Amino acid sequence: MNEISTSELIKRFQRLAGRLESKHAVLLQLALVRGRRWSYLAGRMPAPGLSPVSERVKLGPGLGLVVYGLDELRPVERLQVLKAIGDSFAPEAGRAVDR
Amino acid sequence: MEKTSRLKSWVSGRINQAQVDRYLEDGRDFIPDAELESKLAPAPPPAPARVREIIARALAIQTLEPDETADLMRVRDPELWAELEAAAGQVKRKVYDNRIVTFAPLYLGNRCVNNCLYCGFRSGNAAERRRVLSLDEIRGETEVLAGRIGHKRLIVVYGEHPDTDVDYMAESIRTIYGVKVPVGRGFGQIRRVNVNAAPMPVEELKVLAEIGVGTYQVFQETYHRQTYASVHPAGSLKSDYRWRLYSMHRSLEAGIDDVGLGALFGLYDWRFEVLGLLYHARALEKRFGIGPHTISFPRLEPAENTPFIQETGYRVTDEDFRKAVTVIRLSVPYAGMILTAREPAPLRRALLPLGCTQLDASSRIGIGAYRSRSGEQVSDRQQFLLGDTRTLDEVVRELALMGHITSFCTAGYRCGRTGQCIMELLRSGQEGRFCKLNAALTFQEWLDDFATPPTRAAGEPILAREIEDIRQRMPAVFPAFMKQYERIRQGERDLYF
Structure with a gap:
């Protein structure tokens, strides 16, 4: 698996987050996963009007996404969001990322 | 040996x-001793208007400037101190x-x-x-x-x-x-x-x-x-x-x-x-x-x-x-x-x-x-x-x-509410939305598992008030909260937002 830089990763994340936010009204944050700690890496803050219910999607041992708004989607739309995440981040799954 | x-x-x-x-930075660390000492040097107390300006900045959740903090520590008037404590x-x-x-x-x-x-x-x-x-x-x-x-x-x-x-x-x-x-x-x-x-x-x-x-x-x-x-x-x-x-x-x-x-x-x-x-x-x-x-x-x-x-x-x-x-x-x-x-x-x-x-x-x-x-x-x-x-x-x-x-x-x-994220949420008052829900869930958990009867009796009215507050202030999320809350009541643990 080829190494990619954190900035490249964040750019890819931002493209995905922007796309999913405009299409499905979900908000994504990228996090470094260390044990039970999910450290914020990138992504917009949940706005006051957005539901505080979030779901965590683990992309691999070192990386995860916190997704707000999934709970408000229809099941089919929810699957579309999860699929888009998998398509964008599958290459990183299983690999830790250093800041 | x-x-x-x-x-x-x-x-x-x-x-x-x-x-x-x-x-x-240029071989210096971020504690310039002489500068700190000079800010603490004897000087007249700040005018009340100045103190209130500083209070306003703190209430806007802005980190104070060193001169502002030094001025607060120069306040002598007990009534102004009372204002500072109330603001805190x-x-x-x-x-x-x-x-x-x-x-x-x-x-x-x-x-x-x-x-x-x-x-x-x-x-x-x-x-x-x-x-x-x-x-x-x-x-x-x-x-x-x-x-x-x-x-x-x-x-x-x-x-x-x-x-x-x-x-x-x-x-x-x-x-x-x-x-x-x-x-x-x-x-x-x-x-x-x-x-x-x-x-x-x-x-x-x-x-x-x-x-x-x-x-x-x-x-x-x-x-x-x-x-x-x-x-x-x-x-x-x-x-x-x-x-x-x-x-x-x-x-x-x-x-x-x-x-x-x-x-x-x-x-x-x-x-x-x-x-x-x-x-x-x-x-x-x-x-x-x-x-x-x-x-x-x-x-x-x-x-x-x-x-x-x-x-x-x-x-x-x-x-x-x-x-x-x-x-x-x-x-x-x-x-x-x-x-x-x-x-x-x-x-x-x-x-x-x-x-x-x-x-x-x-x-x-x-x-x-x-x-x-x-x-x-x-x-x-x-x-x-x-x-x-x-x-x-x-x-x-x-x-x-x-x-x-x-x-x-x-x-x-x-x-993921860490680092820059938590900073922004705290400064904007947004973190409270999460904490309020989680405080209620974990307090119920603790009352169920550990509280003595008098503590339970003291805690339940506070919890009831919190839940009512959530219902009124966060109506959109209230159903999701209650779903989690009921699961806690049924014995599930460590549920959170």
Whole structure:
């Protein structure tokens, strides 16, 4: 698996987050996963009007996404969001990322 | 002989100067002593209008400028002080509402290579009985903390010594996280382990980061360089002021993005320490965009065979301590503020409304003391003597009667609400939306599993009020909250937003 830089990763994340936010009204944050700690890496803050219910999607041992708004989607739309995440981040799954 | 050379060898490799130097600006650190002293020089008190302008900035959750903090400490008028105290309480409620987080300290070893004049654990203190807990003993202590008392959050404390090096820290924290005790309707478990340890190099901090610790704390003790040198004997590891000063920078570099500052009040002029804490917070904000998650302000307390404490000329009176707490609250409005059981219960009660956010309770600071049933303090196994030895149950009850909800929430660092994210959420008042929900869920959990009948009776009305508040202020999320809440009532545990 080829190494990619954190900035490249964040750019890819931002493209995905922007796309999913405009299409499905979900908000994504990228996090470094260390044990039970999910450290914020990138992504917009949940706005006051957005539901505080979030779901965590683990992309691999070192990386995860916190997704707000999934709970408000229809099941089919929810699957579309999860699929888009998998398509964008599958290459990183299983690999830790250093800041 | 062999032991001495092992210690010497361990000590000699600890400090990595390059990990300090890279943060210096033109060879200078972020505590310009003369500048701090000049800001504290005698001057007339600020005009009330100026004080109110500063209050307005604090209420907007802006970190104060050093001149502003210095001006607040010059206020003489008791009525203006009353305004400052009221504002400090307002700031706290704006960011943290009526929530108080509780935790317990867990001291894992009292071996230490340093010889700090004020500390009962100092290497030269022959009266101290030395011990490092085995993993089995740590498991036993955790079972009491999580299974009998009901804590969810610990601060683990280590002496600076090769017997409690980073490998030991890692194993001990893994052990604590691994303990799960059946209790009441659910299970007891420590869900957040914060660490108070000596300064470490980035490589070792990355080891802690990998385990998933909560907050990493290093207290500077005193920001006053000359005093620092006088209480930390030359040649000892701890005598390196800058190695300690940049601990938090290294922590953030290593990926632990929740850091805790602190100063030991009583070593030097309290006003200098307050300014030092502010300069430290501002340096972190400037470099990383992330300020301190918490600020601690312990006062010197008596310790076994430690005469320095009686001799220091800078003991902080209760009145000045009250001022210090107020000004810290206003100066770094977003930070959590930890008021420890060093202070006696009546004083804690009096200081809480000034903006404190975290209290420890049922605290024992003797090594292995939680499993000991005696409840007495053991001065030759403690770093100092505690002022408040009340149980968690008693403290929770008192908080409830004062109108506070005790939050056992440990969700933030498990959901990416760390570092810059938590900073922004705290500054904008948004973090409260999450904390309010999680406080209610975890308080119900704790009442079900651990509360005595009188504490339950005191806690339930507070919880009912919180739930009603959630219904009114957050109608859109109320159904989702209630779903989680009902699951908690049915015995599920550790659900959070």
